Amino acid sequence: MDANQDQGAKELFQGQAQLYKLMFSHLSSTSLKCAIELGIADIIHSHGRAITLSELVSALDIQPTKTTSLFRLMRLLVHSGCFNKTKVNGQEEVYGLTAASTLLIKDKPYSMSPTVSAFVDPLFVAPFQSLSSWFKGTELTLWETVHGIKFWEFMNQNPGINQRFNEAMAGDTEIMTSFVVKVECKQIFEGLGTLVDVGGGNGSFSRIISEAFPGIKCTVLDLPHVVANLPEADNFKYIAGDMFQFIPPADAFLFKLVFHGLGDEDGLKILKKRREAIASNGERGKVIIIDIVINAEEEEHELTETKFLFDIVLSVNSTGKERTESEWAKLFFDAGFSHYKITPIFGMRSLIEVYP
Numbered sequence: 001m002d003a004n005q006d007q008g009a010k011e012l013f014q015g016q017a018q019l020y021k022l023m024f025s026h027l028s029s030t031s032l033k034c035a036i037e038l039g040i041a042d043i044i045h046s047h048g049r050a051i052t053l054s055e056l057v058s059a060l061d062i063q064p065t066k067t068t069s070l071f072r073l074m075r076l077l078v079h080s081g082c083f084n085k086t087k088v089n090g091q092e093e094v095y096g097l098t099a100a101s102t103l104l105i106k107d108k109p110y111s112m113s114p115t116v117s118a119f120v121d122p123l124f125v126a127p128f129q130s131l132s133s134w135f136k137g138t139e140l141t142l143w144e145t146v147h148g149i150k151f152w153e154f155m156n157q158n159p160g161i162n163q164r165f166n167e168a169m170a171g172d173t174e175i176m177t178s179f180v181v182k183v184e185c186k187q188i189f190e191g192l193g194t195l196v197d198v199g200g201g202n203g204s205f206s207r208i209i210s211e212a213f214p215g216i217k218c219t220v221l222d223l224p225h226v227v228a229n230l231p232e233a234d235n236f237k238y239i240a241g242d243m244f245q246f247i248p249p250a251d252a253f254l255f256k257l258v259f260h261g262l263g264d265e266d267g268l269k270i271l272k273k274r275r276e277a278i279a280s281n282g283e284r285g286k287v288i289i290i291d292i293v294i295n296a297e298e299e300e301h302e303l304t305e306t307k308f309l310f311d312i313v314l315s316v317n318s319t320g321k322e323r324t325e326s327e328w329a330k331l332f333f334d335a336g337f338s339h340y341k342i343t344p345i346f347g348m349r350s351l352i353e354v355y356p
């Protein structure tokens, strides 16, 4: 083989390997689901130290014949960063928790287990088998192509799934909130008298705010089937309603992971109304947004890929999208706001303050 042929063959096989990687990528999420269902992170956590394969087999109470299969599962999960593997005394190999698997422990205050379980569920994954039909069809969203109705309407009609979805969102929120409130962004909430958490789900975000800042009266506005019969406190209330119809006045309007579910037209509608509300409050008030900002050139490849994956989920399940900074800025300025500040502190998400 000459050098050109050699290079051609190398590229061919690299291309083939790349296709196999993409083809089997669903195993990254399904093996994660398996680890959650088996409770592997919980077992290592309650073991109190890293665990050997044979200890894991006996804690899982599985057939010894499955030992090599478990070894293979753990090898994949170690490779993807979910667990780590070290040697004790330079000999015995043991599996330990990483930052990712620590978040899977079920009895920790912030567990991502409900979030992973919900979003890896066939209900959320199966529609993507019909993506090409959606591209060729006329329905606005993939969800409608597959389920015949819009996403939020589907949640309204399926209380069990709605509850799982809200718990999935809450799992995501609790990690973030403890940092927002207690560590990084305390000053953003200090001095506020009232805050409305618009599309706040079951209120897990603003409940933590209301406990950390008893002087802030927090109101969670969400659809009736989401906020019905949830417990309130003196400075923490729910309003059942439609954010396109009514949002109560406040010193700050919080939208966490709400705008990425809205197209530009709907996003602009909501922001214009907030701008008017701030104007009629003597120009006092601000909008706080927690969402993804795509900043592809400057970021790590992996983080950007995760944002692009979210963008596909949003763009086909709703009419929403993940936005670049210039797309966010256009929305803010078109709605009549004069400036904004982006603080990129939540891994994938940023906190954006928008001022009149």
Ligand SMILES: C[S@@+](CC[C@H](N)C(=O)[O-])C[C@H]1O[C@@H](n2cnc3c(N)ncnc32)[C@H](O)[C@@H]1O
Residues within 6 Å of the ligand: 152, 169, 170, 173, 198, 199, 200, 201, 202, 221, 222, 223, 226, 241, 242, 243, 244, 255, 256, 257, 258, 261
């Ligand atoms: C992606 S979830 C985010 C929930 C919460 N902010 C969080 O981050 O955990 C979007 C939320 O918007 C709510 N929502 C959707 N359409 C709405 C509307 N028209 N009025 C009020 N809430 C709405 C949904 O019920 C859902 O709770």
